Amino acid sequence: xxxxxxxxxxxxxxxxxxxxxxxxxxxxxxxxxxxxxxxxxxxxxxxxxxxxxxxxxxxxxxxxxxxxxxxxxxxxxxxxxxxxxxxxxxxxxxxxxxxxxxxxxxxxxxxxxxxxxxxxxxxxxxxxxxxxxxxxxxxxxxxxxxxxxxxxxxxxxxxxxxxxxxxxxxxxxxxxxxxxxxxxxxxxxxxxxxxxxxxxxxxxxxxxxxxxxxxxxxxxxxxxxxxxxxxxxxxxxxxxxxxxxxxxxxxxxxxxxxxxxxxxxxxxxxxxxxxxxxxxxxxxxxxxxxxxxxxxxxxxxxxxxxxxxxxxxxxxxxxxxxxxxxxxxxxxxxxxxxxxxxxxxxxxxxxxxxxxxxxxxxxxxxxxxxxxxxxxxxxxxxxxxxxxxxxxxxxxxxxxxxxxxxxxxxxxxxxxxxxxxxxxxxxxxxxxxxxxxxxxxxxxxxxxxxxxxxxxxxxxxxxxxxxxxxxxxxxxxxxxxxxxxxxxxxxxxxxxxxxxxxxxxxxxxxxxxxxxxxxxxxxxxxxxxxxxxxxxxxxxxxxxxxxxxxxxxxxxxxxxxxxxxxxxxxxxxxxxxxxxxxxxxxxxxxxxxxxxxxxxxxxxxxxxxxxxxxxxxxxxxxxxxxxxxxxxxxxxxxxx
Numbered sequence: 001x002x003x004x005x006x007x008x009x010x011x012x013x014x015x016x017x018x019x020x021x022x023x024x025x026x027x028x029x030x031x032x033x034x035x036x037x038x039x040x041x042x043x044x045x046x047x048x049x050x051x052x053x054x055x056x057x058x059x060x061x062x063x064x065x066x067x068x069x070x071x072x073x074x075x076x077x078x079x080x081x082x083x084x085x086x087x088x089x090x091x092x093x094x095x096x097x098x099x100x101x102x103x104x105x106x107x108x109x110x111x112x113x114x115x116x117x118x119x120x121x122x123x124x125x126x127x128x129x130x131x132x133x134x135x136x137x138x139x140x141x142x143x144x145x146x147x148x149x150x151x152x153x154x155x156x157x158x159x160x161x162x163x164x165x166x167x168x169x170x171x172x173x174x175x176x177x178x179x180x181x182x183x184x185x186x187x188x189x190x191x192x193x194x195x196x197x198x199x200x201x202x203x204x205x206x207x208x209x210x211x212x213x214x215x216x217x218x219x220x221x222x223x224x225x226x227x228x229x230x231x232x233x234x235x236x237x238x239x240x241x242x243x244x245x246x247x248x249x250x251x252x253x254x255x256x257x258x259x260x261x262x263x264x265x266x267x268x269x270x271x272x273x274x275x276x277x278x279x280x281x282x283x284x285x286x287x288x289x290x291x292x293x294x295x296x297x298x299x300x301x302x303x304x305x306x307x308x309x310x311x312x313x314x315x316x317x318x319x320x321x322x323x324x325x326x327x328x329x330x331x332x333x334x335x336x337x338x339x340x341x342x343x344x345x346x347x348x349x350x351x352x353x354x355x356x357x358x359x360x361x362x363x364x365x366x367x368x369x370x371x372x373x374x375x376x377x378x379x380x381x382x383x384x385x386x387x388x389x390x391x392x393x394x395x396x397x398x399x400x401x402x403x404x405x406x407x408x409x410x411x412x413x414x415x416x417x418x419x420x421x422x423x424x425x426x427x428x429x430x431x432x433x434x435x436x437x438x439x440x441x442x443x444x445x446x447x448x449x450x451x452x453x454x455x456x457x458x459x460x461x462x463x464x465x466x467x468x469x470x471x472x473x474x475x476x477x478x479x480x481x482x483x484x485x486x487x488x489x490x491x492x493x494x495x496x497x498x499x500x501x502x503x504x505x506x507x508x509x510x511x512x513x514x515x516x517x518x519x520x521x522x523x524x525x526x527x528x529x530x531x532x533x534x535x536x537x538x539x540x541x542x543x544x545x546x547x548x549x550x551x552x553x554x555x556x557x558x559x560x561x562x563x564x565x566x567x568x569x570x571x572x573x574x575x576x577x578x579x580x581x582x583x584x585x586x587x588x589x590x591x592x593x594x595x596x597x598x599x600x601x602x603x604x605x606x607x608x609x610x611x612x613x614x615x616x617x618x619x620x621x622x623x624x625x626x627x628x629x630x631x632x633x634x635x636x637x638x639x640x
Contacts, residue, residue: 002356003242003262005340006270007211009295015272016265020193021186022061022275024229025054026076027167028154030141034122034174036129042141042155043169054167059179060189063196063268065222066238070103074111074189075179076170079152081108083139087166089150115192119184123173130171166236200264209263211270222257223267227274227351232414233289234346241274241351242267274351282307287396288416290354291344292425298337299361301329306339309368310428313393318372325365335362341429343422355422357430367431374469376485377601380458380608381615392462395424401463402441404448424466433473434466439597442467446600447527454523455607464604471597483598487605491575493588494595497533498602500572501526504544506610507565510558511547522603530599533587541584544569 010016027046031039046055060074072081079085084105086093093101109131116124138144141155142164152164171178178185204218226238244250244259251259262270277283277293282304285292292310296303309321326332342356359367375393391397399421400411426432442463449457458464472482481490487499505522521540529536551562576585591599620626 001211002342002353003211003266003270005358006273007266008297010269010273010276013273013276015276016269018058018190019268019272020061020190021058022225022272023056023279024059024076024168026057026059026170027054027165028169029172029177030139030169031157031175032126032130032171032173034126036126036131036133038130038140040157041159042157044157044172057170057177057179059168059170061193061225063193063200063224065224066226069097069100069237070107072104072108072111074115074192075185076168077104077108078166078168079142079164081105082169083134083142084136085138085142085152087152089144089152115185115188119188121178121181121184123171123176123178123181123185126173127171127178197264204264205258207258207261209266210261211266212263214263217263217265219261220257220264220267223262223271225268225271226349227271227278229275230278230291230346230351231286232346233348234351235349237349239346239349239351241271241353243350281311285311285395287399287421288413288418289345290416290418290421292341292395292421293344294339294341296333296337296339296361299333302333302337302339302361305329306364306368310395311391313372313391318393322369322372325369333361335360335365337361339364339429341425343418343425345418352418354418355426357426359429364429367429370431371428371469374472375465377461377465377468378486378605378608378612379461380455380604381611392460393465394462395421395428397462398466399424401460401466402438402445404445427469427473433477434470436470436474436594438470439467439593442470443530443593443596443600447530450526451523454520458604458607458611464601467597467601467604471594471601474594483601487609492598492602493576494591494598495602496572496575497529497537497587497591498599498604499606500537500569501529501540501599502603502606502610503565503568503572504540504547505607507544507547507551507569510561510565511550522607526603530591530596530603532590533599534589537587538584 025048028043029046030043033039047053048055057076059076062071062073064071078087080087080101081104084102086101109128112124112127112131115121116128143153143155143161145151145153145163153161154164155161180186200220201218204221206216207219208215209217209219223240223242226240227234228236228238230239242257242260242262244256249259250256257267274293277295278291283293283295285294285307294303294306296306305326308317320327337360339359339361340356341359343354345352345354372393375398379392396413399416400413402417402420403411403413403415406412420438423432423434423438427434446457446460446463449460468483468485475482481492483495490496501522505520508516508521521543525536525540529540548562548566551558551565554561573585576587578584579586588595617626
């Protein structure tokens with residue numbers, strides 16, 4: 001059961017040793033002196049190991065339900081809680097939202113006032129003095145910029161003003177950050193947290209915990225604290241995993257979380273596990289609106305190893321993995337250890353489990369090897385001029401080939417389907433076949449790209465790797481011959497038609513050379529040739545004869561090139577019988593979706609082979625290594 005696995009992870013990682021605090025990035029530290037006066041021009045901006053990220057601090061964590069919007073965190077929160085300001089100024093607050101904001105603001109300063117009374121800490125006294133001096137006004141370091149879209153700007157300690165995001169703020173007095181105080185502030189909060197827990201347990205209904213199996217334990221009415229810091233579509237204030245907000249989700253007259261009875265301690269533990277995993281690069285991979293969460297049992301180091309293969313599978317890493325999977329490890333991990341993976345998404349305050357699986361580390365290793373074998377496809381040229389720096393075989397890059405690039409050349413990953421991400425994850429880890437419906441967006445996007453961008457559309461290597469994997473796993477399930485990584489000989493009509501279209505396109509390039517400025521054969525005919533080949537190739541057959549004639553007119557070099565290309569065309573055309581002796585070959589009337597995938601692979605691999613030959617010719621030419629048989633490629637140097 002997933003909740004039990006998350007609970008066990010929290011216990012094994014000792015995530016509940018100091019349950020009163022949680023690690024979160026805090027962007028701004030407001031500096032005060034001992035009497036509550038601001039120090040400097042504005043707050044200090046913090047930075048973590050990554051300059052773009054804020055410093056992570058252990059901040060107080062309440063067990064109170066925050067979903068109502070009127071509960072603030074102790075000493076650390078946003079400008080809404082601190083100063084009663086609308087954090088989203090481009091949207092006017094309705095009466096309910098305004099009441100919630102005011103309630104949260106009151107709750108923030110109530111907690112500080114109670115802490116001051118209990119501890120008599122000079123820093124809390126300074127905070128109360130600062131609050132009294134403001135008298136509800138906007139602090140001097142904040143300003144609402146109404147130009148264009150309304151937004152808050154904050155003046156930093158350096159005097160520079162920047163746009164304020166959904167950042168957390170806290171206070172320092174005389175240079176000491178209050179939430180780091182181990183003498184008074186932290187012990188006080190641990191007492192508050194313990195009292196909250198005791199109250200919750202006293203008021204809770206007793207029952208059997210679904211996770212631990214314990215009997216007579218206090219059952220959580222709602223599972224808190226919510227997981228925060230998740231990207232969209234999760235709500236910024238946090239999201240939970242278990243909830244029952246509709247009668248249709250309830251059974252036997254039970255209300256809310258009593259439909260899935262979990263003890264208060266166990267609910268805190270499994271949510272702490274998700275919170276922790278979401279912050280670890282070795283356990284979490286965000287792909288648009290979906291998140292891949294994974295960990296291992298019995299082989300802790302293996303999790304980071306698998307994460308690297310899924311996130312950054314460059315050619316060197318993949319080669320080493322295929323030959324010696326655990327190179328660099330003192331000893332290979334326990335092959336019987338468990339690899340656990342969960343695909344998550346969100347809808348507002350709810351985390352959605354799209355899929356989850358368990359598999360042995362040994363099986364995960366074997367399946368990942370097969371995954372990379374099925375993805376192996378020859379690249380079209382080098383990757384030096386590709387705008388996206390990610391590996392073409394990473395999970396997110398593969399998924400992104402189904403969507404359109406933005407104007408900056410990068411993929412709009414927010415439009416990715418979480419179901420697609422889940423399917424690819426299972427294909428990698430469990431060796432399942434991706435749905436054949438995946439072929440349609442892959443092919444549609446390529447048809448659009450090649451019509452718009454020409455042969456540069458072939459540089460999306462991930463698209464053709466995913467095509468090959470999807471097609472091959474379908475062929476394998478049917479016991480048929482599979483596609484290879486490079487151009488290969490086969491009787492498959494669709495694959496050979498794709499190759500033939502590529503040869504016709506190359507012939508056009510060679511025949512026209514630099515003078516040709518119009519649409520190429522591939523740009524104009526790929527869509528029709530891949531769906532209705534007989535109609536398209538009846539036109540292309542006549543057109544290629546014209547191009548051969550034009551090429552032969554380019555002296556001896558052109559004649560040799562024409563003869564070589566003619567031989568390639570004849571070889572492929574011989575696989576298609578003519579309607580009558582001496583006639584042009586007859587091609588299939590239509591191709592199914594899977595056949596269109598094989599057509600695209602044939603076209604891509606033939607073009608990749610052509611590109612490799614041209615690049616090698618240029619290298620030889622620059623090095624003075626050309627041989628007479630290489631000369632006909634001089635006619636193709638326009639092809640980039």
